[in-house]
Structures are given as C-alpha cells and as structure tokens.
Amino acid sequence: MVSVAAGLRAVAAIAVFAVLVLSSQGHPRKKPLCSDCPSLCNTNCTAEIAQKCINECSFQYGCDQCRSQVLKSCCQNFCSNSNDTSSLSCCPNGTSSVTCCDNCDSVVINNCASPCSDLSCMACQNGIGQQCRESCMSACNGNCVNKDC
Numbered sequence: 138m139v140s141v142a143a144g145l146r147a148v149a150a151i152a153v154f155a156v157l158v159l160s161s162q163g164h165p166r167k168k169p170l171c172s173d174c175p176s177l178c179n180t181n182c183t184a185e186i187a188q189k190c191i192n193e194c195s196f197q198y199g200c201d202q203c204r205s206q207v208l209k210s211c212c213q214n215f216c217s218n219s220n221d222t223s224s225l226s227c228c229p230n231g232t233s234s235v236t237c238c239d240n241c242d243s244v245v246i247n248n249c250a251s252p253c254s255d256l257s258c259m260a261c262q263n264g265i266g267q268q269c270r271e272s273c274m275s276a277c278n279g280n281c282v283n284k285d286c
Contacts, residue, residue: 171281178273185269190261200253207248211241 169177 174277182269194258203249
C-alpha cells in the first residue's frame, strides 16, 4: 500500500507541477494576445483580399492581348494604306513589331486603357481590405487577452 500511496503522491505532484508550469507560461492559446491583433488581421485580410479580388486583379493577360491585337491591326492598317510612300518600314508578314509601328502607340494606349487599368483592382483591394480589417480588429479586440493577464 505504501507504494500505491507514493505513486498517487507522485502523480499529484506532477499534476500540480504541470499546472504551475502551464500557468507560468502565460495564457492558454485559445485567445490571441491583444498586441497580436494587428498582425493577425493583416495576415487574414491579405489572404481574403487575394481571394475576393482575383478577377479584378487578373487584368495583365487581357491587357497584353489587347495591346497585341490593337498593335497588329493598326500596323496592318497603316501598311495597307501607306502604299510604300512612308519613310516607315511596314511590319514584315503582318507581324506587330514596335519598331516599325511607332505611329500606333497612341492607338494602343487609347484602345487598351480600360483593359490595362489597375483601378478596379485597387478599388477592390482598398474596399475589401478596409472592411476586413475593421471587422477583424473589432472581433479580435473583443476576444483577446492582455499580456499581463
């Protein structure tokens, strides 16, 4: 019986020691530290912005396609109307080379302004970001613990 009692005391001592060690480690990690709220919200909202604004921010492919098509069309149009009277050489084989179609720059800029604009992306990122950060910080601040608790 002495060994059972000693065993129970040892288990009790270990349990008390564990409680003391765990309590000295700070708060249980179920709630975040209040000082961590800004970085936690920034991380969470960055991911949410990327997910929710993917369409608005995936404009580069469309922009490149627009530039290529407008440049090719403009160059072909210019070459077919020049009748070799221009000092500019026309694009060989209907290709769109910037060096032979410098006169098409403004046409490309004017026709591709919308597909090449990042305004929709920026508006989405700003709107979703502000909404996410405000609600995240409010939720986090209402559910966090201070370091000294």
